[in-house]
Amino acid sequence: MKYRNHIWPLMCMAALCILAACTKTPLEQALIQAGKNRKELEKVLEYYQNDSLKLRAAQFLIENMPYHYSYQGEELKKYFQYFERFSVSAWRGPTFVRDSIIQKDGKFNFKALDAVYDITSVKADYLIHNIDFSFKVWREQPWGKYVTFENFLEYILPYRIGNEELMEWREEIYKRYNPMLDSIRNTPYGSDIRAVTQILMDSLSNAPIFFTGIFPDGPNVGPNLVRWRAGNCRELTDLVIYVFRALGLPGGCDKMLVRGDKNVPHYWNFILDENDSTYFTSIGQNSKNLEKAETYWDPKGKVYRETFSLNRNIQQDLKFDMLNVPKNFRKPLMRDVTAIYANKINHQLRISADSLTVKPQDGETVYLCMSSQMHWLPVAYGRFEHDTIRINNVEGSVIFKLAVCRNQKPLFISLPFLLEKYSGNIRFFRPSGRKHSITLLQKFKEDFQAHMVGGIFEASNHPNFREKDTIHIITERPPRLINTARLPKSKPYRYVRYYGPPTRHCNISELAFYQSASDTSALQGILISPPGAVAGNIVNQFQNVFDGDPYTSMDYREPSGGWVGLDFGHPVQIQKVTFSPRNRDNFIRKGDLYELFYAQTNGWESLGKQTATSDSLSYNAPEGALLYLRNHSRGNDERIFEMVDGKQRLW
Template sequence: MKTFTRLVSVFLLTAVGYLFFLSCSGREKNVPAVSILEAALQQAGENRVELEKVLFRYQIDPTDSLKYRAACFLIENMPYYTYYKGKQLDRYFTYYALLQETRGLGISPQVVADSVRHMYGPLYLDSLQSYRDIETVDSAYLCNNIDWSFKVWQEQPWGKHVSFADFCEYLLPYRIGDETLASWRESIYQKYNPLLDSLRASEVLDKEDPIVAARCLLDSIRKGGAVFTTAVPASLPHVGPEVVQQKTGSCRELTDFVVYVCRALGIPCAIDFMPIRGDENDSHQWVAFTDKYGTLYYHEFPNGVSEVRKDAMCGMPKIKVYRNTFSLNRAMQEEMQKLDTAVIPLFKDPHIVDITFPYTKNFKKELQIPKDALYKGKPRSRIAYLCASKRMDWEPVAWTEFDGKNIVFTDIQKGPVMRVATYERGRLRFWTDPFEINVSNEFHFFTPSDSVQDVTLFAKYTLRADDMFLNRMIGGTFEGSNDPDFREKEVLYLINEKPKRLQTVVQSYSSKPYRYVRYVGPKESHCNIAEVAFYTPNDTASLKGKVMGTPGCFQKDGSHEYTNVFDGDVTTSFDYIESSGGWAGLDLGIPKQIEKIVYTPRSYDNYIRSGDKYELFYCTGNKWSSLGKQLSEADSLTYKNVPRNVLLLLKNYSHGVQERVFICEDEKQNWK
């Protein structure tokens, strides 16, 4: 069977499993037999006696030899973990319970986060007490973790296809990151193990396949849904096994929840992540599994489990994907320390391995930067970083050795915008203009051209996330009637394409006067729409009337009712409780002729808004240069004399924080 370890080793020689065997079993020649283990014990200080109790306990009985090796694995990697404690941290963790309590009440997560911050004051990690695992983990805690890990590994039928190396890396660890230490295995086991009784009793399902167990478990626990948000009251460490049971928070908290539950039940899993998504400004993580044949699967709570190569995840824009490991990637650490002492946090004491290949279709084994594209100068660092775009910043996501002339990165997904930099004196020093690589392996550098163009902008951020709402408007109709029940009606306009801007203006098909007018959402659209305005031939102001419609919203909290369609606010919208049959309209009092209709799609509020203050920037060399500020007078902005072949970024100083680099070509904004 191909295992997690075998899959990773194809792409990168790592510390996973390999270094474990260096320290606890047969070692390479000239390597002291206890070098790694002894070095860890020396760092334990007064806590050394506790750790030696664990080693001694499992040395007594020969049948515990695997447990002894497991203890070695944990202790050797323990020096690299730290956690925090403090009353202020506990107070801030109530945020996740509050998210669950306010669910369905129309209170946004950001409001909850602001309330926590206002109630308890600011939180700074450096004001909390910090503790090192190696100095604090006692023998009882460690033995309990080891014994329970072995119990579930050996008693569950799917454990048959879990190797010892995979067990150490993906079942055995007592923690995920920097969460406060807690005993969690037994309580989670008792709570969730009964959910797999039917699988263990099944004569049909392959109970020996870990992915079958993972699917059965996650199909059961995901039914209650989750509260997903990226809003946080402060920069927090991992929240720990108890808090994640709320099933609220970002992908980090939801991923941690799944990992705790799966590992408590003997289902090996890892956390894979991209440091920056290729077309957005945020990192993203998920849970990874392999079946008994070594096929890679992934899971984003509360969705189902999908095979990576057959899912959209494989084509999602990204440059690098890494896997979090409990063990330190000593090979990477030693190589980077040999090249430079100043290393960015992602690669300093790295608990990661590269697993980009199985997550990408447009893969490039070697990315050699053209020599003539490099800026002139001499680097102070021998490490070059490949960086991804993040608003006006650049985030290092890969590294290689750099001698000032040759730069070759390995295992890269093509497509996203990238840039090469070194890390010197606490900041990035760039060595190329931004560039992208197409499917034909051709470089395109975004170097400002001498020619200019006029551009018209309709959004400040990619509308990719809005596509569902935009597509739901295709087939929507505006109707007029003189019957309040619309038993006799006429179609005033049929939407036959996705809206391209905040406000779309269309002409009515009919010149007949109607007292009742409405928008009817197409099937399976939940009647998603933000605003509608009707105009007569002689009026410059939209018509007013008594609001009518189908009551009930999908959220069941009154936040997305039909009345939002006529409240004049483009940030509110209708989301009918049923997928079909929803509508929203006006009783005008007397029949009136409708000449034009202006409608606004439901969105995430990234369109250009009238009255907002904007500033457009373009990337040139080591800086972003301004093309001027504007106060928008409509749902678009026009800038003149914009250099061609440049990355652009539009800031809104009035509303919202989302912004993303783009280019303008063929009179369109193309997001990068």
């Protein structure tokens, strides 16, 4: 069964499931929907009729098949090229890979793919091999005795992760990675799920990974990721899941439908220990030590765990009114694990009717929404009862907005509000009739700003800096594209450098030294860098620091010990330094056209457009408002913010 329209078939398929579920079991309904493929699925059930556990496993897979599908079509070949080519041409960069594919074959067209449902296409031999091999691994591994049957069904048995094209993968990945665990399997720690997972993650992280977020949106890539090791957090999380399942480790994917401080979803891996406690990890990032879920640092709002089984509790809660259920909850293959991550700061959100701009109907479903650029996406739901909205299990330090769904469209019923992380207090962003003058320096948080905190500027009259003076220390995140430090008068120096803080790889975009605080022409000199590191190296790129372009930068190869500077040829006075952090072009750019908005219940109100004449913008904005700055000239990264003590606080 193939469809070219991806959304309505999913809705119709799910609606049929619900209507039939009133009288038939999920397994019976699945077999009905299988149509001509029913005989293949019945072969599996008959094959395991004398093995009760494997029969239950087969039933589990089949009864949830109506909610799973693959994408197929010629466009997949083009899509896979992004990841395969990047894995062997990473030195060229992801932009080169993307642009070269587009130039040769055109842009990837997701809509040209066909959705093929598992229930009508998966064959008996495929399922039987998957079930048998899953049980083999579960029973043979020393830690298998600590994996419950329920966790086995959900996190080891499933033959697919998302909507990837189906293929055989278990045995090949097992043969490749199972020997990595031989060193621990026969030790006293051989049955310790955490210890085994740690060994595996360390091994997985030894080989390079190729991270990028610029490739086009598409379906799950599939088990070839284990070879390619390329993509964003979604793909790298999938990579680890394939290995976990092939080796019988009870883990999977936890996710935010929208990350609390970004505009996109976010994914990472979890593992369940013998006590069913959750630990998180990510290949190449947090793999050195498995951490307890409650220590996960990103602002979350809501966290869900991906499952193979349909969450029939959510289905029942929403009564599956298909026309008025947002996409994320129409086919909920997930369960809420926010309470596990939030732990003691888990909040039960309660908002009274007098805080709303529109009063819902009694008993109406209310959706909790989070910001994605200028949109608000549903991430949770609750009820309006007795003049109060009730939404359970919410972590704070995130800005939300409330909506109901009517006539297949969201109707927003509140202004944006902040849920305080520790107190649980709620603060609405209510624009005041009073306006104040504000200065804007950026449109999106630049992570590299933090990489300069603790960096120092040093001066010396010795080429090896054996005797040196510290002339300036960066004590806070550089707030703008071009930052200035005025220095007290001191003795002349021939050599100067910026020395990056420990563990930050010495990131810097632009650097200039001036003889006088009033000078506009920078001192000239010969570039100097750490011994053994050649200027122009493709990794370090020292020359970018003095090329006059604040959108090129250096990133030192090693986490510590990085620096870059100038030899003036003779001692000179230095009374001013200007510097730009490494950045992704999210500071205010001179010459670009910007527009500032503030949030109201029903949308965003413009405060006007401006062309930047420097690295800052000035506006008059309502006090107390939530704001959003759009760049009409370039770029996609923009984020909601408020003004606090005259500075932007990006959320």
